[in-house]
Amino acid sequence: MIEETFGEDPTRAQFGMPVEKFVQLGGPLKPAFIHHPRTKELIRDVVADLGCALEETYLDVPRLRLATSHGYLTAGVGYAFHPHRDTWYSAPMAQLNWWIPIYDFGPDAGMAFHPRYMHEPIRNGSAGFNYYRWNADGRKNAAQHIKADTRVQPKPEQEIELDPQIRIMGKAGSVLIFSAAHLHSTVPNTSGATRFSIDFRTVNLADIKNRVGARNLDSHCTGTSLRDFMRGTDLQRMPEEIVAMYDDGSASGGITVFTPEVHKMKDKAA
Numbered sequence: 462m463i464e465e466t467f468g469e470d471p472t473r474a475q476f477g478m479p480v481e482k483f484v485q486l487g488g489p490l491k492p493a494f495i496h497h498p499r500t501k502e503l504i505r506d507v508v509a510d511l512g513c514a515l516e517e518t519y520l521d522v523p524r525l526r527l528a529t530s531h532g533y534l535t536a537g538v539g540y541a542f543h544p545h546r547d548t549w550y551s552a553p554m555a556q557l558n559w560w561i562p563i564y565d566f567g568p569d570a571g572m573a574f575h576p577r578y579m580h581e582p583i584r585n586g587s588a589g590f591n592y593y594r595w596n597a598d599g600r601k602n603a604a605q606h607i608k609a610d611t612r613v614q615p616k617p618e619q620e621i622e623l624d625p626q627i628r629i630m631g632k633a634g635s636v637l638i639f640s641a642a643h644l645h646s647t648v649p650n651t652s653g654a655t656r657f658s659i660d661f662r663t664v665n666l667a668d669i670k671n672r673v674g675a676r677n678l679d680s681h682c683t684g685t686s687l688r689d690f691m692r693g694t695d696l697q698r699m700p701e702e703i704v705a706m707y708d709d710g711s712a713s714g715g716i717t718v719f720t721p722e723v724h725k726m727k728d729k730a731a
Contacts, residue, residue, distance in 0.1 A: 515693030
């Protein structure tokens, strides 16, 4: 799908078109990948191949990411993530993140982890983040951001010492798995090539039921992403009685909560 969109060498496509054209092509590609009927099946196969018990493992839809080189596009569909924990975005503390590069990449085009903060809290803006509002406004408007990204996202509110840092590099199709609680960031891409990657998330049902997971150092967001997760065996959504353990009643003011019924309507429309 990437090569159908950007040509035989997508990693160099940015150098042959204005950024507005790149966004015009990349914007529809991302949701097309998410909603393709084969996508969930392939990701489920990856999870099973690495030994996860599908009846206990719930996964969300995979997302396609692209990180252009030398500041060509840093907003919207090409947003370069500042240092953050995914738990600031209403992720459960038991969540694992899966990250897969589509083409080979080096340490100057991937992501970095910042081990100092694995046990040290950070002042951040997660208290102002609501997952339901982000679904309603933030995600769907990503392609509108080209020169700057004005979407409200939780960020550090203190100076972060990026070093020491662990930079990741790997081959196409390799799999990186890490805790949603780890502080990580997008490395400024200076490789001369656009990096394309897929990421998705999993939770174990027993962990969710028993509230097992990383220690919450500094996440103060509202809402929960648990309704996004689907059982590996049949792609049924997380049971509402389990979600209720984590829901905080913050869905108000006309915000749509994506219950299993709403998800079915969205999938049918796609």
